[in-house]
Amino acid sequence: MAVTLAELARRFQGRVRGNPDLAIKRAASLDSAGPDDIAYLSDRKFLAKLASTAAGAVILAEPDAAHRAGSVLIVENPHLCFARVAQLLHPAPAFRPGAHASAVISPSARVAASAWVGPHVVVEDGAEIKDDAYIGPGCLVGARAAVGARSRLVGHVVIGDRCSVGEDCLLHPGVVIGSDGFGFAKDGEQWQKVPQLGHVILGHGVEVGANTTIDRGALDDTLIGSGVKLDNQIQIAHNVHIGDNTAIAAFVGIAGSTRIGKRCTIGGQAGITGHLEIVDDVHITAGSLVTTSIRQAGAYSSSLKAEPAEKWRRNAARLHHLDEMSQRLKVLEEKWQQHSEEHDN
Amino acid sequence: MAVTLAELARRFQGRVRGNPDLAIKRAASLDSAGPDDIAYLSDRKFLAKLASTAAGAVILAEPDAAHRAGSVLIVENPHLCFARVAQLLHPAPAFRPGAHASAVISPSARVAASAWVGPHVVVEDGAEIKDDAYIGPGCLVGARAAVGARSRLVGHVVIGDRCSVGEDCLLHPGVVIGSDGFGFAKDGEQWQKVPQLGHVILGHGVEVGANTTIDRGALDDTLIGSGVKLDNQIQIAHNVHIGDNTAIAAFVGIAGSTRIGKRCTIGGQAGITGHLEIVDDVHITAGSLVTTSIRQAGAYSSSLKAEPAEKWRRNAARLHHLDEMSQRLKVLEEKWQQHSEEHDN
Amino acid sequence: MAVTLAELARRFQGRVRGNPDLAIKRAASLDSAGPDDIAYLSDRKFLAKLASTAAGAVILAEPDAAHRAGSVLIVENPHLCFARVAQLLHPAPAFRPGAHASAVISPSARVAASAWVGPHVVVEDGAEIKDDAYIGPGCLVGARAAVGARSRLVGHVVIGDRCSVGEDCLLHPGVVIGSDGFGFAKDGEQWQKVPQLGHVILGHGVEVGANTTIDRGALDDTLIGSGVKLDNQIQIAHNVHIGDNTAIAAFVGIAGSTRIGKRCTIGGQAGITGHLEIVDDVHITAGSLVTTSIRQAGAYSSSLKAEPAEKWRRNAARLHHLDEMSQRLKVLEEKWQQHSEEHDN
Known part of the structure; x- marks a missing residue:
């Protein structure tokens, strides 16, 4: 394909500056692009690469265009434009509709004629695979589960019973939707399982990264809004709600019944405990632990940054005596105060 | 089913207060329950819902029963009672015994006549699947591995060679039991693999959440006690022992050869380093890092709580100078001490 | 097998001390070894076990040999020697070449005659499986992907399109190589996907633990050096490079485009943010968060250690006022300074 x-x-x-008839075949980086490729400037610290790149064209913002001699596509938001150009040039692989002979599809499942069900897939009773959906190798679509139109399960994805995936979703290998929530009642020394009876409902345009897990609700449902982007290896517990267009990085854990607003971003390895409310437009830095509701938009953090271990060890050791240190400071302040008063008198 | x-x-x-003949069909939440459903009060902060719920009946403790006009089941521990009622009304789905035509079962494997082996399952040489066990779609039961009576592998579960799962266990999709432990010997600049020759042995009534991994022992075995409940995406390293009825939340990592006692609880994203001993009845808060043995029951923590990022940044920056700050405090104290002594003289 | x-x-x-003709059949621990087994001393704190072990032979360093009466294999580095002895006595299970009848192999894939393709495996168009490679049950080898000679995919491993695994690698169940990187461009309130067009390239002798995920590069490639050892449940983002012989423990997350040097070690649950450079021979402690490039070899940390929760709560509470505390200390110092100057005058 060339455009x-x-x-x-x-x-x-x-707006083109240079050769408008240049045929572009691929999106590429400034480093690896060749004469048929289009690249973009991801960070102004790489401005010097504009002189050396072999790219046929580069997507640039107006102020940067002067740094390049060759063809340029000038746009307001180069990153966004590059995303769209790359989507156009590199669409998801086409597939023929139908089902592989090795797929095991329940007679009561409804699979759209335009969908593909790949090798070693299992589609259980009453499940529904809608128009142009792609169910890659080795997936399991549970009883009465649904996969929306144009959604793509890359392979080795599990959709639990009665869970549903919206339209235009992309689920990567190892994703588990609809595992049981972690719910037990104490029974003397033992734990009695609380059956997990809710479902997981994914909106439209959701992307779920490899090996991410989303538990079904205990009684009601776990809800993932439209446009939500989840990185790899995230854990979302039962009854969590995530608002539209929130983006979450790898290893984030969200405990049961917590509500996250819209357009939030959550950095990698952050944790959010259960039964909290996080409003819209909250940004949590990597590695932070949120233990109370957040009622105001903004950035929140409890991350610590690594330093040379020997230096850190001394600082951390003091932290374990910080309460005592604070009291010593208070004593000194009081003594000073008393001393000042005596001398003022 | 109705009771x-x-x-x-x-x-x-x-004890019933109200209509003893009411036929209950489902367990539900106060919010979603209808006239055929039974709900319970999970937290007294929701007392007002007792007036508005459409539930046919509600499970309550004696002191709360007065807050509801309709039918009530009065018990000592509503949460535990609700768990049992829900177990009764919503048993695991029934299955017919046998094996799906697409399952690949070694002739030397022993599969109980009452067990089910699902589509695309592989059961290797000498493996044993016991009475009423359910092996869901796409599972792999390795050579000479064993799955105990009434245990349920939901689907896409891997049980490694010679590992064993006890009775009445529940393993969710993506669980890997018996991957190699992370054991290497330094060989100049390279790492030589230490073959991992032990097994993993799960007790009875163990639940293992989606994508949790448990490594086989290096030479001896990794042991998970009966009644242990493991959430999603936990990592348990080689030779770890976990005592009966311990419950562990998502993303907890337990390093090699550590022993955890009975009835412990470990919060999400906590880490426990290797070769430690943690006694019974220890509770570790979410996000904590345990680096020394714990010899006394109780709660332990090193969690930090997120606050507005700008405020946190200032506090964290000071932490990186805490040792210096402590020394400055000491200097002041000494000066004060000297000053006082001089003035006392 | 006996040696x-x-x-x-x-x-x-x-060097043998004792019976050179002793036939050794297994590697075992000092605790569990019998007369046909060889053990080693993993830590000098277990010296007393040398008297009680039933092991036929023990691998020891010269200075420890006197602590044992029976047969001893004296070497310079007992741990390394034990690794090699165990490799010799316990090789990976042999397999017959060929393919299971249930495997789905594209006619355009090239599978070496000496390789094995297991049950329910899918090998897509143009993929290549090289000499003596073992593709265990339920693996997916994507289009134009490659698995190098003698590499072993234990089972349930996914190799994405056009990704490649070097020679002598070992990949455990649930590993996903080549999932999409987490790349989106902001488009008003929504996120536009940036197609992930690069690949993942694994060097030789790489081990990848269960459920670890490695994303494909956005435009260029994600590169894992030879001899790299990755534990379970690690996440490596797009365009990361990891140098030869680096070893990484469970739950480590490495964000996009970060470069890690050779011979580094990274402790469990550590995080490394994106676009950083970490030089060779850097060691990061468990649970640390690295947010700036590291240009000097050595150990780095930001880990906190759990203590009794009540004590910790008081210390952590003070941390949230550390900036203020630091300012109060400064005020006292200045007052003292002023006071001293006045009294010196």
Whole structure:
């Protein structure tokens, strides 16, 4: 597939400087691009690469265009434009509709004629696979579960019973949707399981990274809003709600019944304990632990940054005596105060 | 399935107030329950919902019963009673014994006549699947591994060679039991693998959450006690022992050869380093890092709580100078001490 | 398989004290070893076990040999020697070449005659499985992906399209190589996906633990050096490079485009943010968060150690006022300074 620079400019509200007839075949980085490729400037610290890149064209913001001699596609937001150009040039692989002979599909499942069910897939009773959905190798779609139109399960994805995936979703290998929530009642020394009877409902345009797990609700449902982007190896517990267009990085854990607002971002390895309310537009830094509700938009943190271990060890050791240190400071302040008063008198 | 309120009271040592003949069909939340459903009060902060719920009946402790006009099942421990009622009304799905045509079962494996082996399952040489066990779609039961009576592997579970799962266990998708422990010997600049020759042995009534991994022992075995409950995405390293009825939340990592006692609870994202001994009845808060043995029951923590990032940044920056700050405090104290002595003289 | 102690000494540059003709059949721990087994002393704190072990032979360093009466294999580095002896006595299970009838192999895939493709495996178009490679049950080898000679995919491993695994690698169940990187461009309130077009390239002798995920590069490639050892449940983001012989423990997350040097070690649950450079021979302690490049070899940390929760709570509470506390200390110092100057005058 090749698209001229002029056509890209027309589609994505840009302006060509240079050769509008240049046929662009691939999106690439400044480092690896060749004469058929289009690249973009991801960070102004790489401005010098504009002189050395072999890219046929580069997507740039107006102020940076002067740094390049060759063809340029000038747009307002180069990163966003590059994303769209790359989507156009590199669509998800096409597939033929149908089902592989090795797929095991319940007679009571409804699979759209335009969908694909891959090898070694299992589709259980009453499940529904909608138009143009792609169910890759080795997936399991549980009883009465649903996969929406144009959604893509890359392979080795598990959708539990009665859970549903919206339209235009992308689920990577190892994703588990609808495992049981972690719910037990104390019974003397033992734990009695509280059956997990809710479902997981994913909105539209959700992406779920490899090996991420989302538990079904205990009684009601776990809800993931439309446009939510989840990185790899995230854990979302039962009854969590996540608002539209929130993006969450790897290893984030969200405990039961917590509500996260819209347009939030949560950095890697952050944790959020259960039964909290986090409003819209909250940003949590990597490695932070949120233990109380957040009622005001903004950035929150409890991250510590690594330093040379020997230095850190001394600082951390003091932290374990900080309460005592604070009391010693208070004593000194009081003595000073008393001393001052005596001398003022 | 429907059970009268009177029958529930009889089975679970409760007392009915209201209509004993009410037929209960489902367990539900106060918010979503209808006239055929039974709910319970999970937290007294929701007392007001007792007036508004459409639930046919509610499980309550004696002191709360006055807050509801309709039918009530009065018990000592509503949460535990609700768990048992829900177990009764919502048993695990029934299955027919046998094996799906697509399952690949070694001729030397022993599969009980009452067990089910699902589609695309692989059961290797000498493995044993015991009475009424359920092996869901896409599982792998390795050579000479064993799955105990009534245990349920939901689907996509891997049981490594010679590992064994006890009776009445529940393993969720993506669980890996018996991957190699992380054992290497330094060989100049390289690492030589130490073959991992032990097994993993799970007791009875163990639940293992989605994508949790438990490594086989290096030479001896990794042991998970009966009644242990493991959430999703936990990592348990080689030769770890976990005592009966310990419950562990998501993302907890336990390093090699550490022993955890009975009835412990470990909060999400906590880490425990290797070769430690943690006694019975220890509770570790979410996000804590345990680096020394714990010889006394109780709660332990090193968690930090997120606050507005700008404020946190200032506090954290000071932490990186805490040792210096402590020394400055000491200097002041000494000066004061000297000053006082001089003035006392 | 049995090997005499004399033969082990010859192969691994050791010296026998005791019976050179002793036939050794297994590697075992001091605790569990019997008369046909060889053990080693993993830590000098277990010296007393040398008197009680039933092991036929023990691998010891010269200074420890006097603590044992029975047969001894004396070597310079007992741990390394034990690793090699165990490798010799316990090789990976042999397999017959070929493919299971249930495997789905594209006609355009190239599978070496000496390789094994297990049950329910899928090998897609143009993929290549090289000499003596073992593809265990339920693996997926994507289109144009490659698995190098003698590499072993234990089972349930996913190798994404066009990714490649070097020679002599070992990949455990649940590993996902080549999931999409987490790349999106902000588009008003929504996120536009940036197609992830790069690959993952694993060097030779790489081990990857269960449920570890490695994302494909956005435009260029994610590179894992030879001899790298990755524990379970690690997440490596797009475009990361990891140098040869670096070893990484469970739950470590490495964000996009970060470069890690050679021979580094990274403790469990550590996090490394994106676009950093970490030089060779850097060691990061468990639970640390690295947010700036590290340009000097050595140990780095930001880990906190759990203490009794009540004590910790008081210390942590003070931390949230540390900036204020630091300012109060400064005020006192200044007052003192002023006071001293006044009294000196």
